[in-house]
Amino acid sequence: MSKRGSEFLYHWISDHLPDAPMVDPxxxxxxxxxxxxxxxxxxxxxxxxIDEEIGQIYQFIMRDLR
Structure with a gap:
C-alpha cells in the first residue's frame, strides 16, 4: 500500500472508530x-x-479496538 493510502486509512479509521460498546466486533x-x-x-x-492490503486493514482496525 502506498504511503498516501496508509496515511488515509490511519486517519479515517481513527476518526470513525465508535465510542459505544460493540455488539458484533x-x-x-x-x-x-x-x-x-x-x-x-x-x-x-x-x-x-487498498485491496492489496485489505487483510491488513482488518488487522489495523482490530488492533485499534484493543
Whole structure:
C-alpha cells in the first residue's frame, strides 16, 4: 500500500472508530473496512491500492479496538 493510502486509512479509521460498546466486533470491522475503501476511492485513492492490503486493514482496525 502506498504511503498516501496508509496515511488515509490511519486517519479515517481513527476518526470513525465508535465510542459505544460493540455488539458484533467482526461485523463492525468488515463494515469499517468497506466504508474506508469507499472513502479512499472518493478521495482519489484507487481501490486496488487498498485491496492489496485489505487483510491488513482488518488487522489495523482490530488492533485499534484493543
Amino acid at each position: 467482526v461485523l463492525m470491522v468488515i463494515e469499517m473496512a468497506v466504508d474506508a475503501k469507499r472513502a479512499a476511492e472518493a478521495q482519489g485513492i484507487p481501490g486496488q491500492e
